Each structure stands twice: as structure tokens, then as C-alpha cells.
Amino acid sequence: MKWLKKSITNKLILAIVITNLIVFILLAVITISLVKNNLINDNKKIMLKDAQIIAEEINTFISKNTEIVKNMEANPKLKKLVSEVETKREKFEHPNFREIVEILKNTKEMNSNLDLVWLGLKEADDLVIDDYNWAHASTYQMEKMDWFKKMQVNKKLTYTTPYIDQVTGNLIISIVKPIYKNQELVGNYGIDLNINRVNKLMTNYSIGESGYAVLIAADGTAIYHPELKRILKDNIKDDSGFPKKISEKILAGKSGVAEFEFEDTAKYFAFAPIPANSWSVGVIIDQKEILMQIIKFVALISLIFTLFLFALILISYFLINRLTKRIPNLVEKISAFGDGNLFARIEPKSNDEIGQIAQTFNNMAEEIAASYQQLEAYNEEITALNEELSYQAFHDPLTEIPNRRRFINILEKELKSDAKGALALLDINDFKEINDNYGHIYGDRLLTEVAQRLAAFSSENIAVARYGGDEFLILIKNLNINQIEKEVTKLKAVFNQPFAIKDDQIFIKFALGIALYPEDAKTTDQLITKADIAMYEAKKIKKNNYLYYNQKMIEQLKRRKKIKNKLQNALKNNGFSLKYQPQINLKTGQADFLEALLRLKDNSFSPGEFIPVAEESGLIIEIGRWVTKAAIKQLALIKNQYQAEITISINFSAKQIRDHGYLDFLKKNLKKYKIAAHYLEIEITESILIEDNKAITFINQLKNIGVQIALDDFGTGYSSFSYLSYLKTDKVKLDKFLADNFMAADKIDTLINLINLLHSLDLPVVAEGVETKEQYLQLKAHNCDYIQGYYFSKPLAKDQIKAILAKNYLNLI
Template sequence: MDKRKTLIFLRNFSLWLSILCLLALLIFFLRFIVTGIDKKEVVKRPVEVYHRVLFISSYDPLYFTYDAQVKGLERSLYPNGIEYDVAYMYSNGRGDTSGDEFFNFMKQRLSKVKKYEAILIGDDLALEFAIKYQEELFPKIPVIFFGINDYELALKASLNPMMSGFYENDYLEETMNLAKALFPDRKTFIGLHDQSVAGKVDISTFWTLRDKYKGYSFVDLDASLLSQSDLVFLLAELPKDSILFYMNCYSDKNQNVYSMLSRTGTVVRSATVPIFRNYVGGEGMGVLGGIHMDVEEQCVKVGEMVKEVLTKGSRPEISLVDYTESRTSFDYSLMKDFKLDFSLLPKDTIFYNKPESFISHYGKIFPPIIMLFITLVVLMFYSKCGKMISMTYIAELKKSQKVLLDSQEQLSYQAEYDEILDVLNRRTITAWLRDTMTEKSVYSIIIIDIDDFKMLNENYGHSLADSILQYVVALLKGMVEEGGWKIARFGGDELLLVIPDEVLTMECQIVRQLFAAIRAPIPLGDETLAITASMGASCSDGITPPEQHVINAETAMYEAKKRGKNGIVIYDDEMKEKALEEIRIKEKLQQAFDNDGFFMLYQPQIDAQTKEVSGYEALVRMKEPGIYPGQFIPVAERSGWIWRIGRITTELVIKQLAAWRDQGKTLHPVSVNFSSNQLNDHGYVDFVEDLLKRYNIPPQFLEIEITEGLFLEKSVLADGFFRRFKDLGIRLLMDDFGTGYSSLGYLTYIPVDVIKLDKSLVDTYLVEGKDSFIRNIIHLMHDLDKNMIIEGVEEEKQYLRLKEFGADTIQGYFFSKPIPANEAIDFNVS
């Protein structure tokens, strides 16, 4: 009987306990659902309105700071019974920079509404409008401004007894210091901006900071001078050692204005270097991070100032506030990708794209799972039905567990594999090589790069181009599985193969099989497509670590590209010596940049008829013995440093012209060479103009030599440079005529003043039976009203023949080799 009562008690107890557990579970889920809803914080409008103010915004509500401004104002205005209206300078088609159209709109509006007790001004354009029209639109009404980038404008406004407000700190220097700490090896700072008021302030601040960063190169990129396609191209070609500072740049040269989201998308998709931003906006979209002003907190202080002004009187007796709290925000995922030290960031840094831990992500489901388990165990004591229910719940638990495991496997796959090609990604193969292979292992590494893959993307689209890559990988996977190789996606169209126990040769069976697989026609519907690839290989040697073999294979692949593509190059001692030599020259170049390591020689240009000096070509040399232009110029081109040499040589020449003038010498034009890679130096023409003014040198004494190919590119950037040179009064010379396109028709329209005939044409055609060709070219140039300089004249008979043909100017060793400045200025033909 006691046992029976005990069982009854246990059964009833288990029933009530299971009901209580289910009720607790229900309450938990209801609370989870309610608290899980993302509630947007809303500041309620004041029930009692005591004051009304007007907020004049420079931009429309889509501007990237507008939401934060409004949120901050509402937090401080509404609780104090202050209501505000908004007028946008750039809405409903109004957007003239003079503000006249907006003035008419405001005058009509203010005549129809109740008088406002204060005026709020957001950003620079609205403040300029308020200063201009204050007396006509809102006299004797306090004006509070904020978000002002131009400090001089803010200071000017604060001198008005009815105006005060807040200057917008740019925090560019703080962001630069953080970038410098995170990337100590990157020595090129690039400032991306436009010609808006904020953009001009940005780039002015950017350049003023240059002297604080010794050893760093500063380059500005003005989006207002570029089309969208030009900007994308330049961002993709940024130097590998650079950092991009993305400031205000929302317009292009075609007067298109882009939203912050649109422009940020363009920047992060195109640039491969770290991107920093000293303004709000772009977080979590691919911008690495930065320090920027807390717009919302500034506007909270604006509201507090408005309250104080309306409470104490109609005059804002508060001085200009030039400091506002900052926020530091960074992309957690990008910090990991760049392998950066998180300890260098401030403790209050806000992180975006930070993955949740397993506990934080799944922790909320643990309590209901525990309660479910208790309920199931209790119901097992109640009846067979309870047992069936418990089995159902157990099955559900197993299903949930499987979902969790599947999710973990999917995350692991995404971290280790390239989803498009279903092969290992770059990070995984690099880690595998580091952990698996030793210096004593026998293996070969091959990097395969599809030739002209960019053209495939442009002609067939990214989707089909990806399909072509998938097809190639599918062909290679059979060889990979059979040989026990490893395959990974190393870059956009680059594949990396690790072949164990093999030391490859140029003609080995594996290489032949790879080329046969890649060159096989690819079916595209009713058509087929043939592709080729360039390959670079590096083989283990018992000394070199795996990471270096990857670099060597990539170097060899680029060498295969240079040799005409569709082939393979195996890294050898000669390439190693070449790479070491380039490293040595780079080091000498860097020393020369830092220690005034360049000087100029001047080769006289002689009037063919009078034998008088008519000008010089300036030729750069390094003070370091044993390094010649044919060695250091190509290295500078490949390293992205040629623009620095261009600026140094230009300044040396203009200084020399000034020195000759001060010595009382007769000046003649001096030409300096301009490389196509200097097109990325957007401030070069301004640099030249500043030097000419600083040293008081008339522009006709400086000439720019440009290669034939650059004239024929007809790019937007090149045309812009040529036009600005011509506007300054600087003559343009076409160098190396006859080595490139050798077409005479284009000479009728390109903006060139002087043609320099290349030495190769002199050697080939200035001989008996062929020299009429040279005579005809000279006469044609004269008919086109262009002068001609004949280069490479080394023999007297060449000079006499050219003089007979009516040549203008002779340059060559017959008269003089390149000589120092003091000899060149006094040079006379003997």
C-alpha cells in the first residue's frame, strides 16, 4: 500500500512537474521572442511645445551624416519641449551653389509660417548661406551651426554676435597615426577626395601633415578630375606599399554625385590596399577603419546649446566649440585578414563584422534544451504516451544537433575552401605548406595564370569566366587526385599546385600534361573556346623554405608572361640573382631618395645651320657608382617610384636654370623626360607650376619629353596632363619617334611642338640610297609647322647630310655626350 501511494505520489508529482516545466519553457520562449525583436530607439516628440526652431541642412536626407544629426538633435531638443522643422538646400531640384534660388524659397516660406526662435545650420554650404542672408531672412535670431569643415568659415561666423556653434574635427592625423602603427612597412599615403568644400579641406589638411611623416610619400587622388572608370582603374593600380585615406569624394568629373554607399562600394571593390576613413560611414562595407567625430554626440551638444540660448536670452553668448568626442571603429574581419595587432587599437574601439562565439550565438537555446530534457525525463515516469513524446523530443534534439554540426562544417568549409572552384583557398594552402613541408622535403610548386583572363571577363561576363575557371579546375582535378597533389585558388585567375616527390623540368611529362589539359578546347554551346596559360614553377632544393618557393613560383610566372605567355618558366639561379640585384637597386634608390642621391647631366642640342646651342636634354644619374639609368629606371617603374624621380629631376633642372640665370648665363630650353607611370602623380603639374613661380623661371625654358605611345593612348588622364602643360606655356616634345606606331597621320592632331627622331631611324635610313626617307620626314614636319630634333648623330657625314636636308636641331655624340651643368652652359662647338 505504501509502495502504491509512493508510485501515485511520484506519478502525480511528475505530472505537475512536467506541466510546470512546460509553463516555464513557454514563458521563456515568449520572453525570447519579445526581447529578440530589434526595437528601434525612438525619441518621442514633446507633448508640450514651448519653442520652435528651424534646421537648415546643406544636403538632402540621403547625405551620410544626416541620420546621425537628426538623432542627436531629437535626443536633446524633444525632452526640452523644442520642436524643429527642416529645410534642405539641395532638395526638390534646388542646388545652385550661390544659394539665390534657395534664398527665394526661404523668403517665401518664412513669410507664411510662425517666426522661429532660433536657426540651426548644418554643414558649410548652409553656413555660407546664413552669413550671406542673415539680415534679410532672420535678423536678431540666434544662429547655431555645426558640422563645419572649414575652420576659417566657422571662426568668421563666431565673430557675429548672433552666431555660434561647433567646428567638425576631421581626426585625419589621429587616423594616420593609427594607420602608421598598424602598417609600419607601408610608406605611401594616398588621399582620396573631391573638390567639394569638405573635400578641399580634407586634402589641404592631408598635405599639411606631410612634414610630420618623414620617409613617407604623399599622393592625392582627386575624384572630381576623374570619371568613374578612371577612378576604378587608378584604385586597382595603387602601389602595394600604400594606404588609402578615403575622405569626402562623392562627385566625378562628369558632375555625377554619388551616395556614400555607392562611392564606398566602388572604392572597396577596386582598391586592394588597406582603406582608412576619418568620417562616419562605410563601416562594415570593406573600409578597414579609422577615427571620426561622433556626429550624434555633437548634435546632442547643439541641442543643449539651443536650450541654453532660448532659456537665457536671444544671443548665443557661447564661444566657438572646436572639439567634439571621437569614435574609433574597425572591421574585425579585415583586421584578421591583414594579421594586425588588436592591442594597437583604443580599448573603446567599435568592431564591425565580428563573428559571434559559439556560446554567444547558441547560448540562448541552452536553457530551453535543459527544460525540454527535464520534461521528457519526467514524462517517462508518467505513461507510455510520455515515453513516445520523450522519443519525439529526443529526435528533435538530434535534428537540432545535426543542424548545429552541419553549420559548423559549413563554416569550416567556407574558411578553408574557395566556394566557386571547390578547391583550397590561398590561406589554407599557405598554412598547409608551412605546417607540412620542410626545407628537406622534395616537392614542386606551380602557379598557373590564365592568359588574358581580364579580356574573358569583359567579353563573356564574370559568370561565364567563373565557369571557364571551374571547367579548367575540373580537368586538373583528375591529375591532382591521381598524383596525390594539392590544388588551391591563389588569386583571381591563379591556381597553385603542390606536387610532392617531384622536381620538375621544362619538358617533363607533368608539364606536358598540364599544358594539354589547359589548351584543350572548352565547349561553349555551339562554339568552343581555346585558352592558354602562363606557368611559373619552383622546386625544392633542401635550403629554401616553402613560403619562399611560393614567391619564387609567382616570380617565374610573371617572367613567363614577359616572355610572351603560353609557356612555363622554372625559377633558377639566374632569376634569383636578378631578383637580388633588383632588391639591391631598390635599396640604393631608397637611399638616394633620402640622401640627395641624384644629379643631372645635360646633352647639348645644336642648331644644324648655325652650330649654336639651342637647348639641352636633362638626363638623370645616380651618385651611387656602378648603377646606371638602364638599371635603376626600370626598377623605379616597376616599384611605382618613377613619379618621385620625375619630381626630383624636374626640381633639379629648374634650380639649375635659376643658378645659370643668377650667374648671368644665357638660358636655353631644357627638356625633362615624362614617364607614362607619372600619370598617377596627379599633383605633378601643380608641382611644376609652383617651382617655376618659386624660382622665377619663364615656362618656355622648360620642355617635357613624352614617348610616342603616351600621345597615342588618348586617355582622359593623358589629355588632361597635355592640356595643362600647354596652358602653362610649356612645350611638349615627342621622344623616340619611329620606334612605336610609326604613323604620320596622327601628327596632325596631337598637341606636340617638337618631334625627336630616334637614333634607330638615323642608323637605318641615313645611308646612301635610303636617306630620302629622312629628308621627306623633315620636310613633312616643317609642313606641319613642327620642329624636329635628330637624335643619335655620331658622324660628320650624318650631320652634313642632315644640314643639307634642312634639319632644325642635332643631338648626339658627334657634338657632345651628356656633360655636367657647368660644362654644358659654356659649351661651344669646336
């Protein structure tokens, strides 16, 4: 076989011989198969066409006779008789009886196909036929007849299966149509067709040399068959030798061609439905008759393909020898190119396929050489792009310090190393106000400056990242608690210097929550969560402060959540109430003011505990409106039922300054309950003025409405008299701290001077938290205007207000 291994020419010749042989065999097989299938399919189509032609002719025959029934229906006299006759006697006595018999007789005579034309009388259990004297026997029961049952179910024109007629004794089918009176079946029109007249149509057709036609009723019974013994005895449903799938299709009124074996002979069976009455026509022929045509054709095809194969091999041999002479040169140049010689080229010597291959190779070599150079340039660009994408994936786009993803990767590695350290979460206080007052661009500049300072603070053991918004993460690695404390001190010092934004110098405050690992948590999510809890607690201190996480914070968080849920339920379910503590005029002894104090009806939490939660959660806005409305409603009750006048004071939170709809809400309720605004007093604290620079404007708007303003808890905090100089306050309430700590002889002068100073500003003074007679006497002696405290009254329910109004408290001393 050496000649075969060394020469592609010999290989091609052998390949073409084998290929042509295989192609010849495949073509021969395919051709024979196609011819066989075509011949079989053509014969099947012819058989199906024959079946459809016969079915169409029989359908025309049936339809023509069906028209007779429809013509009977068109005659109103026939329906009139059927509708009116209820007994056999009435049939003969009916005035139209003889006329109708003549109509039936004429119809039968005009249609030779009919054995009988008749009317069914359901109530009389009888028939009307073309005989004046005929009547059914008394034992006849129409309702038990198969044709009647079928018609009763169908409720329309019905074709029966073949049966022996009791009147004529012939094998017939009946075409019947029901007659209704007031939607009740009373009888029918009917004609009987002799089956022999149908079978005569079948005998007119011949199917090949071995074929024949059959007629099948709707129930599968053979109506016509060349072998007379099979008529009415064979049934395709019951014949075990007849395929069930074919019988189901025939009985379903479908057409088609099928194969089956009958008496050891393979046959083709074509069938088509007769639409008029659901019969079917079948055409049957032996398969051997068609196979003989196929055998003759196969012999001819085999001879033609043998001669063609021999000629093709000879031609291929000469062409291959001529074409393969230039192949060695192609192999040499291509091999050189494959070995790395990018300048190897093939000289095309013709424009045929081999010449085109040579030219194509040359073009490809040029492109590959150019692409190789371009690929090196692309590789450099992709390397640079990957570095840029990697940087963007792990750095914050605004501040350019590491982002949360990068930080978490570092933290996860740190936690897996079983090292010790701390995670700190830093939040800038009041950053929202900076954005609101100066704009988001200003805020972004500030965040960038903060990030730069934190980046400068970072080191080998300290990693920083932007967590999101105004929050930053700081990881302090491989340090003990004392070292961590030192680093936190350094971190606080980072914010001692102001931040220069545009032309402004801004000092910012922050809250820092610290969680230790592995003591507090061993997973990133838990550690960040606990640092966040600690930061939240530190934020409430309102200073540049930090807190370490401890378990009590979780308990406090749960309790705040419980209180928040309680407040939400109280708002939904009327769970709040107001208690009223009188402010006693020390000159008259009367209660001129009532301070409304908020309580939960079930007393589950004290105001000192639930008010801060309300402020933190924002519920204070809705609760504040509830208190306002409840106080106004109480003023209306005092005015309308008690015929009295008094001022009710309500407390106001710093958060309520941001309730932009409050002023409209207040005016709406004052108008609704017809209360003058000066009967409502709002108590504010100095902290409101300090925490919100919009508070002065808001308070002045309240004053413009007519509401009184009281400065509460004076004497604690800043106690700045500068507020009193420009704030339109109606009175000042001294904090309980003053009554408790400045009544001694060596300190009383301070209290006296404070009262005198406030009087010089025309401001009435209320002393809060007065609990003893000694305190009362001292305050009265030094011209305090009002006293509020347990000495005179604890906070009382609204149903005791009437009694408060009636008392003179000075007379009770």
C-alpha cells in the first residue's frame, strides 16, 4: 500500500471510486425507495379518490332523499295533523287525513327510491302512510324503536342504521325529523330507503384487478360487500382482524388510506365519509398488485446506474492527474509559513481553484502578519483597561478611596486570620442640613475632603473606605484595646481642624461606633451591624464622640423598637390621652393655664421613655398633631359646656419645626372648633432654637396666628438672654432645677434677681416642679407669677377640669 501513502493522486482516485460506489448504492437505494414510495402513494391517492367519488355519489343520493323530508316539513298540513292527533281513532277522523295520505302516496310515486313515506304520531303510537286503512298493531310501541330513540336524542334530522322494516319486510334505512309542539316532541316526518337501491350504486365501480368497494354504516356494519354473506353481519368494530385505529377513524367520519392484513393477504384500504348520514365508503386492493409495478422499475434503474458509474470513474482518473501536479509547491510554502516564516508566498500560475487557493493564501498571510502587529498593540490597551476597571470596581467614584466591596474583601480576610482588631463606622452629623443649606455639590466637596483626611490617616494596620452616603468604615488591625483607643484619639484629632470648602471654613461633628473582633462578632455582616448600633447610640450624645458596642445596646434597640410599635398602635387605635396640670395664679388663686401632658392610656411606658423614641422615629410629627387637635377640642368643650375660658399649653419638639403643614393644620382646627388662637399656648425649649436655625421664623409665624409662646425649662442648658431680646415670648417657665437648688438663704438672691430681670422684660414667670409649702411661700414672697407642681395638683384627667376651674387654690392652703 506504499503507492497509496505517498501519492495524493492515488488517494483521490481511490476516494472517488469508493465515493462514487457509495453514492451509486445510496442513489440506487434512495431512487428505488422514492419510486416505490411514489408508486405506493400514487396508488393510495387513486384509491382515496375512488373512495371519495363513490362517497360523493352516495352522498348526493342520500341528500336528494333528505330534501324529500325537508319538503314534507314545508307543508303545514302535515305538522297540523301530527300536532292534533292523540289517538289512533283521531287519526282516521282528522279532516285532513285523506288529503295527507294522498300527499304521502304522490311523494312515494314521484321518488322510485322510496319504500315508504310516513308520519310518526307519538301520542297515538301510530304511523300515517300511503294507505287509508293501515294502522300499527296495538303492541307497537314507538318510543322503543331504535329510530325514535336516536331522533329523540339528536333532536334534529336523523339517519338510522339499516334494519328490517315491519311494514314492508325490506332492508331499509329511515330518514326522520322530529316535530315539536310548544317545545314538546309530538311526532316526526319519515321516509324509508331500500338498501338495495344504494348497493346498486356500489356495483358500478371496479378497482384494479383485485380491488373492490364496501359501504359501512355509521355503527360499523357492512351495508354493501361483494361477498353478500358479509352484508349486515360484518362489523369493523367487532372484527378482531380489522385494525382498531382504522375503525376508529372510519367511525369518526375521517378519510384516509391504511394498511392491514386480511386472510394472510396484505391489503391497502382507502376510506372516505359520506357527510349526509355519517356512513363511509371503503376501497380495498391487494398490495401485491402494486409491488409488481415496483419490481419492473427497479431492474431498469439498476442498469442505468451501473453504466453511469463506470463512465464517471474513467473521467475522474484523467482530471485528478492533471489537477494535482501543483499541489507539492502549495505544501512546501504553507509548511514554511506554519514554521514561522510570515513572508512565505505562493506564485499563482492560473486562475483555477488551485490558483485561487494560492492567491487566497497570500492574502491571508498578509492579513495575519498585519493582525499580529495589531494584536500586540491591543494587548497593551487591554492590560491598561483591565487595570482601570479593577480600580473602578474597588474604589468609590466620588472620593476615590476604597469602596465597600474592597473593604469587605479586606475585612473577610482579616476575620479568617483569627486576628484581633476593631471595626469603626463613622457618620458625619447633620450632613443632610449641609446638603439642604449649601447644595449637594458643596456636600460632595466636603465628603471628598473628609475622605482625603481619612486616607492620610490610614496605614499598614488601618484601612478606610466609604460605606455610602456620609458614612465611612475604618478597620484597625492587629491591635489590642489600648492601642485601638490611641488610634481612635488620633482619628478624633483628624477632625479638629476646619474643612475649607470654597470660601467657607467648616467644623464638622461626627459619631463613631466601634465593634471589636472576634469578641463582638466573627462575620462581616454582624460586625458592621454592631458597629452601626454603637454609632447610632454615639450619635444621640450630640458631640464628637464614640462608643464601643456592648450587649445592652441590643436590648435598648429592641426596647426602642417595642416602644415605636406601641406608639404606632396608639396612633391607629386611639391609645393616647392627655393629662392636665394647672398653673396657679399666685394673686388670684385661680388656674389660668392648663399644661397638657401626653400619656399612653395603658401606662406601659413613661413620657420620658417614649417621647425620645417618637422624636427619633419621626412619629412625633403625627403625635404632635394629635396633641394639638385634642387640646383644641378640649378648649371647645370648656367653652361650650363649662361656659369658662382658660389657656391650654402644649409642648413642642424640635422635630416638629420640620412639619411644614403644621401651621395650616393648626389654623384649620382652630377654625373648625371656633377657638381663638390666644387660648392655645405652645411651650418651646432653648434647644429648639439652638438645633434648628429655622425655628425663629416658625415661632414668629405661630405668633402671627395669635398662639401664645412660652419658653420652657429656663435655667438649664444655655439660658441665653439673647433669645429673649428678639423672640416674641409671652412668658418664661423656670425649670424645677431652680426651685430645688436656689431656695437656700445663700442662693435665694440669684433666683430673686432672675425673676426681677424677667419682669423687667415684661415676661410673666412660672415656677415648675413646686412640691413644698416652703417653696411656695418663698416664690410668692418674691413675686413669682404662677406656680405649677404637685404642691397644688398632680396632672389630672380631662373629666376633672371642671373641678379645677371651680377651685381657689390659695384658700386650700
